[in-house]
């Protein structure tokens with residue numbers, strides 16, 4: 305009790321503060337999302353995501369090299385195919401945009417760990433994450449296509465696959481397919497707890513993946529639900545997930561924290577496009593200090609219990625960590 309105990313004693317200078325600091329973050333914890341597009345010499349900035357680009361494979365390699373130099377050794381790929389169809393065939397095409405990008409990255413920058421987002425929404429003309437049968441997103445018919453997609457990524461050389469579709473049973477299906485086809489060592493980072501969030505807005509511009517009708521509330525989770533997150537996470541765990549992801553991150557720190565307490569698998573959190581855009585906009589207007597808010601939000605996601613953070617700030621954060629160390 306005061307005056308015997310005075311918390312301020314250990315806050316008197318930076319060395320003392322650093323000595324008792326409970327949470328740390330390093331570039332090794334970060335995964336940087338990359339958007340790859342068909343074509344050559346394309347490097348288009350996404351207007352709602354300053355500093356993030358849609359780029360062709362040749363340009364992608366340059367950014368991948370830049371990532372490595374900064375110590376960001378993990379990326380996740382999203383693809384923008386040349387054409388879309390009802391069943392998302394482009395997602396598992398042997399020469400699809402992602403498959404080309406993986407092969408090029410793994411040959412030019414082999415140390416980089418390449419994870420792929422496994423979903424159909426960027427490849428379907430209707431923009432949903434699954435195939436449509438009788439006006440409904442058909443869960444079971446989608447599973448096989450997702451597994452084919454994950455397999456085609458593994459065959460192209462992907463280091464890890466990350467299904468983001470939220471169909472029931474997809475982790476088991478993907479695991480079984482990868483194992484049958486001799487990829488027992490490719491981990492699955494499951495978007496286990498993915499909410500139907502308005503914070504994905506800028507991403508849908510970036511990846512051109514907005515649903516053409518309806519919304520995703522029939523498969524993504526209701527933001528009001530917390531207990532359901534355990535059911536989703538335990539299903540994915542039983543089905544063979546290696547990493548459990550919560551998405552978005554900042555508005556769902558309670559969920560990250562609860563999963564951390566409940567499970568011993570690594571936990572990932574996705575600081576999504578809307579979270580990035582808000583910080584960028586506030587910074588650009590001079591309303592907040594962008595760099596400090598970036599560092600504080602990422603630290604808070606770690607403090608909540610995430611081991612891994614997927615963030616569009618990965619490169620900026622790596623630079624910042626070098627500067628303050």
Ligand code: PBG
Nearest residue numbers: 423468469503504507576577578
């Ligand atoms: C596709 C997918 C989305 C994101 C990652 N994978 C969009 C969505 O579900 O609508 C969002 C990423 C972001 O907003 O940064 N299934």
Ligand code: ZN
Nearest residue numbers: 423424425433
């Ligand atoms: Zn999707």
